[in-house]
Amino acid sequence: NRMVSDNRWVATTKGIVVFLLTALLFVFWYDRDRELAESHVTAVRFGFYRVIWIEVLCGITVAWCVRKKFRFRLPDAGVLLLGGYVLLRSVYGDGMVGYRTELWILFVILYFLLRLLSSLFRNAVTVMLWTLMGAGLVETIYGFGQLYGWFASGHSLYRLTGSFFNPGPYSGFLVMVLPVVLFYCLSVYPGRQKSVGEWRYKLESGFVWGILLLILSILPAGMSRSSWLAAVAGCGVVTAFYYRIRKQLKELGRKLGKKAWWGAGIGVVCLLLLFSGLYLMKKDSADGRRLMWKIAGRAIAENPWGGCGLGYFGGAFGKAQAAYFATEEATEQEEWVAGSPEYGFNEYLQLGVELGIVGSILFLLAVGLAVRQLLYSSRPEKGAVLGGLTAFSVFACFSYPLSVIPLVIVFVLFMALAGTLDDRKLPAEERKRTVGAWFVMGASLLMAGITWRLTEHKEEWKQAYIRWGEEQRYFSMDIFEETVDHYRDLYPFLKDQPKFLFEYGQCLSKTGQYEEGIRILTEGTRLSADPMFYNIMGKDAEALKHFGQAEACFKQASYMVPHRLYPLYLLAKMYFESGQSEKGRDMARQVIQKEPKVMSDAVKEMKAELEERLKP
Numbered sequence: 001n002r003m004v005s006d007n008r009w010v011a012t013t014k015g016i017v018v019f020l021l022t023a024l025l026f027v028f029w030y031d032r033d034r035e036l037a038e039s040h041v042t043a044v045r046f047g048f049y050r051v052i053w054i055e056v057l058c059g060i061t062v063a064w065c066v067r068k069k070f071r072f073r074l075p076d077a078g079v080l081l082l083g084g085y086v087l088l089r090s091v092y093g094d095g096m097v098g099y100r101t102e103l104w105i106l107f108v109i110l111y112f113l114l115r116l117l118s119s120l121f122r123n124a125v126t127v128m129l130w131t132l133m134g135a136g137l138v139e140t141i142y143g144f145g146q147l148y149g150w151f152a153s154g155h156s157l158y159r160l161t162g163s164f165f166n167p168g169p170y171s172g173f174l175v176m177v178l179p180v181v182l183f184y185c186l187s188v189y190p191g192r193q194k195s196v197g198e199w200r201y202k203l204e205s206g207f208v209w210g211i212l213l214l215i216l217s218i219l220p221a222g223m224s225r226s227s228w229l230a231a232v233a234g235c236g237v238v239t240a241f242y243y244r245i246r247k248q249l250k251e252l253g254r255k256l257g258k259k260a261w262w263g264a265g266i267g268v269v270c271l272l273l274l275f276s277g278l279y280l281m282k283k284d285s286a287d288g289r290r291l292m293w294k295i296a297g298r299a300i301a302e303n304p305w306g307g308c309g310l311g312y313f314g315g316a317f318g319k320a321q322a323a324y325f326a327t328e329e330a331t332e333q334e335e336w337v338a339g340s341p342e343y344g345f346n347e348y349l350q351l352g353v354e355l356g357i358v359g360s361i362l363f364l365l366a367v368g369l370a371v372r373q374l375l376y377s378s379r380p381e382k383g384a385v386l387g388g389l390t391a392f393s394v395f396a397c398f399s400y401p402l403s404v405i406p407l408v409i410v411f412v413l414f415m416a417l418a419g420t421l422d423d424r425k426l427p428a429e430e431r432k433r434t435v436g437a438w439f440v441m442g443a444s445l446l447m448a449g450i451t452w453r454l455t456e457h458k459e460e461w462k463q464a465y466i467r468w469g470e471e472q473r474y475f476s477m478d479i480f481e482e483t484v485d486h487y488r489d490l491y492p493f494l495k496d497q498p499k500f501l502f503e504y505g506q507c508l509s510k511t512g513q514y515e516e517g518i519r520i521l522t523e524g525t526r527l528s529a530d531p532m533f534y535n536i537m538g539k540d541a542e543a544l545k546h547f548g549q550a551e552a553c554f555k556q557a558s559y560m561v562p563h564r565l566y567p568l569y570l571l572a573k574m575y576f577e578s579g580q581s582e583k584g585r586d587m588a589r590q591v592i593q594k595e596p597k598v599m600s601d602a603v604k605e606m607k608a609e610l611e612e613r614l615k616p
Contacts (some may be wrong), residue, residue, distance in 0.1 A: 028047035037468040059444050060445065082108070087105060097309070125420060128413065132413065133181055139170070146160050147160055164406070177410075178212075179387025229394055299353045306355075311496065313344060318525065318560050325338070465494070501524035517537075535553070
């Protein structure tokens, strides 16, 4: 009896450790430091730096205390290959944005820490999945609080954002949790009451069914079509695994014979009608996504194997879009829906742009190996994890989850659980890859060293963001003389932030430092697809009497987003002021005749000014 009591105490202690370390991954993004510039993004990033340190130190402690062997599996190799490729590209490649590379490496470390935690004891996977569902419950309550006005939204334009900046990532988080919740809802059947007791049965069933109803109630309010598709796909996978639908469909097909084909045809028609409805619900948005994917494909073709580097998607996309609209291939609808996105709204294409075909293949290989591991597992939880991975994979086709730290954490958690679940259905020779406890401890110390190296000076970076936030107040008040010197001091820390480069470039332009302004803004064009960089560069070149360079900048800006009038207005003014009156008149007529996407007072003023110029 004493031995059984000790074993229960050890299992309980392990369960508490796993719960606390997993829960820590889902709470840090609620702490918003409003002093930071771009706080909705930077506060989460600096919070993750703190949390990963705690996770690593606790991982070393666990490895030292437990001294358990580690079974190395194929998903681990896939993740290592992907992380190694990113690391090699950052060291020997043609440039990567520093913090983006650091985050990828830290996510690889987090993967192995979660692998260690989830393999501590058999029920560790269950504890981690229930913790994830608890995080989903908190988010749904937070979302309902925003809808009813109890909590503030994370964005001025949206009422529902949860703890995120807009409804898209919020809906993405919920749909990644939804398949896990559905799995446990299906698992809480009446016969389970006898095995776990009436009290625990009622608690489990009330908890999971309550979360399911809350998520399904709030998900439509997010108006995210990609999340709806991801929810259907993820829940479909869970249902198919639980009820063994594949086997049942085969039996049904044999019974129905030719009628089965009629049923399949009707199902396809219903799906087509569903997709058509989703398309027509936000037609311009859907056309815009399609244009983004088309331009991303062209950007991949520019550098197919290596890509442009992590963090440089915006610049590569902007140049590819300008080159496309400079030709006569584009349609009027494409010109109408064109924009300057920060993300590709398709992670597989964005990975192709940033890491090339090699990086995309390695990412798909890592996910594929995780799915293979799940398919060969005999644990029932594989349905929940596979459903979550499916929801992420579908959502990634239409959104940017790899750019949102909380969503990446959930993805890494699913990958780690996939690597941990047993593989008893595999041949015996494939199940012998184990490493000793001393190797695990050594690897933990190595991960701690890497984490320390990547996060050791982050307090300086954080202070730089705080100072930037303070300087933005003076920038917004058009106080440029002193602000430009402070921006120059912040440049070494913030040179990978396109918004900072744009503000710094404007300060230089307003203070007459045109050549340095062009240099800073040129750096910004590598990071951003915003045509305003080229507009300011054109004005700087015009001030230096470099009219050919100014003309090229204004034209580049007009090609990047064709429905905007401002670059053409600046070009017309430059023609008039440089003595090219005939070109100026032609361009002025184009601006006056062109219909803007949004009519505003600024557009009316630009047209009125050019009409005055045309008067004899």
